[in-house]
Amino acid sequence: MSDLERMKELVEQLDAAARAYYQESKELMSNKEYDELYDELAAFEKKTGTVLAKSPTAHAGYEVLSALPKENHPSPMLSLDKTKEVSQLQEFLKDQTGILSWKLDGLTIVLTYENGTLTKAVTRGNGITGEVVTQNARQFENLPAKIPFKGRLVLRGEAVISYKDFERINEENPDADAKYKNPRNLCAGSVRQLNSQVTAGRHVQFIAFALVSAEDMTFNNSRRCQFEWLAAQGFDVVTYRMVTSTDLPDSVKWFANHIESNELPSDGLVLLMDDIAYGESLGNTAKFPRNAMAFKWKDETAETTLREIHWSPSRTGLINPVAVFDPVELEGTTITRASVHNVSIVESLKLGIGDTITVYKANMIIPQIAENLTQSSNLTIPSVCPVCGGPTKLVTNDEVTCLYCENPACTAKQTKAFELFVSRNAMNMEGLSEATIEKFIDSGFIHSFADIFHLKEHADEICKMDGFGEKSCSNLIASIDKARKVKLPALIYALGIPGIGVANAKVLARAFHQDLDKLRAATAEELTAVDGIGEVMAQAVCDYFNDSEKMGQLDSLLKELELVLEENNEKQYLENLTFVITGSVHHFANRNELKNYIEKHGGKAAGSVSAKTSYLINNDKESTSSKNKKAKELGVSILSEEDFLDLCKKMEAGE
Numbered sequence: 001m002s003d004l005e006r007m008k009e010l011v012e013q014l015d016a017a018a019r020a021y022y023q024e025s026k027e028l029m030s031n032k033e034y035d036e037l038y039d040e041l042a043a044f045e046k047k048t049g050t051v052l053a054k055s056p057t058a059h060a061g062y063e064v065l066s067a068l069p070k071e072n073h074p075s076p077m078l079s080l081d082k083t084k085e086v087s088q089l090q091e092f093l094k095d096q097t098g099i100l101s102w103k104l105d106g107l108t109i110v111l112t113y114e115n116g117t118l119t120k121a122v123t124r125g126n127g128i129t130g131e132v133v134t135q136n137a138r139q140f141e142n143l144p145a146k147i148p149f150k151g152r153l154v155l156r157g158e159a160v161i162s163y164k165d166f167e168r169i170n171e172e173n174p175d176a177d178a179k180y181k182n183p184r185n186l187c188a189g190s191v192r193q194l195n196s197q198v199t200a201g202r203h204v205q206f207i208a209f210a211l212v213s214a215e216d217m218t219f220n221n222s223r224r225c226q227f228e229w230l231a232a233q234g235f236d237v238v239t240y241r242m243v244t245s246t247d248l249p250d251s252v253k254w255f256a257n258h259i260e261s262n263e264l265p266s267d268g269l270v271l272l273m274d275d276i277a278y279g280e281s282l283g284n285t286a287k288f289p290r291n292a293m294a295f296k297w298k299d300e301t302a303e304t305t306l307r308e309i310h311w312s313p314s315r316t317g318l319i320n321p322v323a324v325f326d327p328v329e330l331e332g333t334t335i336t337r338a339s340v341h342n343v344s345i346v347e348s349l350k351l352g353i354g355d356t357i358t359v360y361k362a363n364m365i366i367p368q369i370a371e372n373l374t375q376s377s378n379l380t381i382p383s384v385c386p387v388c389g390g391p392t393k394l395v396t397n398d399e400v401t402c403l404y405c406e407n408p409a410c411t412a413k414q415t416k417a418f419e420l421f422v423s424r425n426a427m428n429m430e431g432l433s434e435a436t437i438e439k440f441i442d443s444g445f446i447h448s449f450a451d452i453f454h455l456k457e458h459a460d461e462i463c464k465m466d467g468f469g470e471k472s473c474s475n476l477i478a479s480i481d482k483a484r485k486v487k488l489p490a491l492i493y494a495l496g497i498p499g500i501g502v503a504n505a506k507v508l509a510r511a512f513h514q515d516l517d518k519l520r521a522a523t524a525e526e527l528t529a530v531d532g533i534g535e536v537m538a539q540a541v542c543d544y545f546n547d548s549e550k551m552g553q554l555d556s557l558l559k560e561l562e563l564v565l566e567e568n569n570e571k572q573y574l575e576n577l578t579f580v581i582t583g584s585v586h587h588f589a590n591r592n593e594l595k596n597y598i599e600k601h602g603g604k605a606a607g608s609v610s611a612k613t614s615y616l617i618n619n620d621k622e623s624t625s626s627k628n629k630k631a632k633e634l635g636v637s638i639l640s641e642e643d644f645l646d647l648c649k650k651m652e653a654g655e
């Protein structure tokens with residue numbers, strides 16, 4: 001193959017991967033593989049002096065495709081030049097003072113604050129154009145709602161999800177594991193959302209790493225001063241250390257030693273010049289700013305032998321492949337297992353028992369297979385479920401093939417279903433671990449959710465079980481009784497409908513006005529009309545509520561429960577007011593958000609203008625729409641969003 005042919009091949013592969021990565025938050029290859037192919041391409045470009053038009057070395061990111069509103073960045077948001085050598089960092093820093101920080105692995109966001117409050121949040125997108133996600137950013141867990149500085153402030157940072165929250169979310173929704181392989185994917189999926197309630201359920205954090213501008217402030221020409229000032233304003237600033245080229249190696253080591261204990265995912269380090277003016281005087285290349293450089297860890301890889309693929313079934317029937325190999329030592333820990341995520345990856349790696357594979361820890365944390373050196377492809381995908389022996393089925397969705405157990409009575413599904421049912425965000429019962437649930441299933445105490453509420457009938461036997469005594473048994477029964485009072489979102493989540501996690505359960509409860517019967521009767525069309533509920537989820541909800549066996553069980557369960565309405569602590573200052581909304585909105589993410597806001601504060605949102613309408617909300621007051629005409633006929637005032645917000649302020653203040 002000629003150099004040029006290989007270059008074309010590399011550009012094709014990298015381009016397809018980048019498109020999937022940036023547009024769909026999906027990975028066609030690992031970052032390690034991407035970076036290796038990228039380096040190979042860059043070397044050819046240097047050798048031949050040719051750069052093909054579509055080459056990823058010539059442009060950053062990818063055109064953004066989503067239903068979110070777009071906005072151009074005032075100046076392009078560039079990538080960072082990368083190295084794996086500490087010596088290159090030293091050369092870059094020369095005699096300057098630098099700031100070394102984690103390179104956080106999430107989604108980059110630019111925030112604007114005006115008059116002390118957040119007015120805009122935009123994603124990096126392709127560096128030129130980003131997506132406006134202001135409403136979603138308001139849901140970031142640690143974002144200050146008000147800051148003391150009243151001038152215009154623009155800052156950049158990374159939206160991230162901690163490893164702990166990532167694992168919890170994957171446990172709650174096992175299908176997500178096949179979809180979101182790492183916190184970065186999940187975070188991108190959570191922030192690039194039309195429905196900000198989904199973002200709210202995902203515990204996204206914002207970590208600041210750059211101050212772009214702050215009206216009339218100079219910060220002694222020091223990035224460090226900017227960081228300290230941002231922290232004083234209430235932002236969480238990325239963990240950093242001041243460095244000179246002499247102590248750089250020690251600081252790099254310090255970060256290496258703290259990877260294990262770092263709760264936030266990172267994919268390397270960033271070295272930034274402290275001297276602002278000097279850094280800016282260095283300028284930019286087409287792709288990189290010259291005042292900073294990224295450092296990537298050399299992934300330590302080790303060779304080992306694949307002994308087994310452990311097929312691990314989950315609540316939804318998804319069976320996850322996990323590679324089990326001879327123990328190897330990597331970055332100080334011994335590893336023996338790595339998730340292979342799905343059948344497509346098993347196949348693309350051509351895995352077979354006895355194969356020699358290389359493994360590494362992605363970002364020094366998550367064990368992964370890098371390469372299969374022997375590629376014997378001798379694996380058979382199990383035709384029966386390893387837990388219940390029922391038939392399995394391969395399902396392909398979005399080019400990803402997964403294995404499922406089809407048996408509705410699978411014990412794995414049952415145990416996991418009960419586990420979810422009793423978990424904290426669902427029915428919140430204490431004392432029912434996975435092992436206990438298994439024992440109760442084996443003893444024939446529980447077949448359906450309702451049976452849990454009759455466990456006290458077996459109290460005598462439970463007291464005698466291993467690990468139980470009188471006290472723990474009565475505690476268990478008390479905690480079960482306490483759980484009878486439940487809010488609708490928690491109940492919906494507890495049912496374990498595929499794809500319906502905590503956040504989506506809330507979305508559904510709210511969309512159907514906290515009325516379970518309405519939700520049960522909803523058609524797929526009505527469900528997809530709910531913001532944030534896609535076709536797949538809508539179908540899953542419909543299938544669930546149309547399953548007569550499941551409905552029989554749900555009815556028995558409801559006899560044990562008392563549904564309590566969700567408390568609303570918001571002031572009900574819009575009580576007795578009815579609004580109709582028409583036309584596009586810009587302050588709220590969409591009309592539905594505005595509707596939710598009205599309802600949360602006690603108001604009503606109606607579909608058409610009538611004598612009962614208090615106000616029509618339309619930013620275009622001169623519009624000749626039928627609603628505007630009707631409002632004018634009936635003497636109903638027309639408010640812009642700003643007028644509406646002013647009204648809210650006045651009502652809240654009791655004016």
Ligand SMILES: NC(=O)c1ccc[n+]([C@@H]2O[C@H](COP(=O)([O-])OP(=O)(O)OC[C@H]3O[C@@H](n4cnc5c(N)ncnc54)[C@H](O)[C@@H]3O)[C@@H](O)[C@H]2O)c1
Binds near residue numbers: 029034103105294
């Ligand atoms: N797996 C795939 O298919 C695939 C495809 C495309 C890209 N990628 C990955 O993406 C990388 C390239 O990504 P990129 O060009 O979007 O970004 P980059 O790797 O060049 O990272 C630069 C960005 O990191 C962010 N950042 C995080 N923490 C920071 C800190 N403390 N200080 C300053 N900036 C910080 C900033 O937004 C900055 O713009 C590749 O190396 C590859 O690993 C993977």
Ligand SMILES: [Zn+2]
Binds near residue numbers: 407
């Ligand atoms: Zn099974």
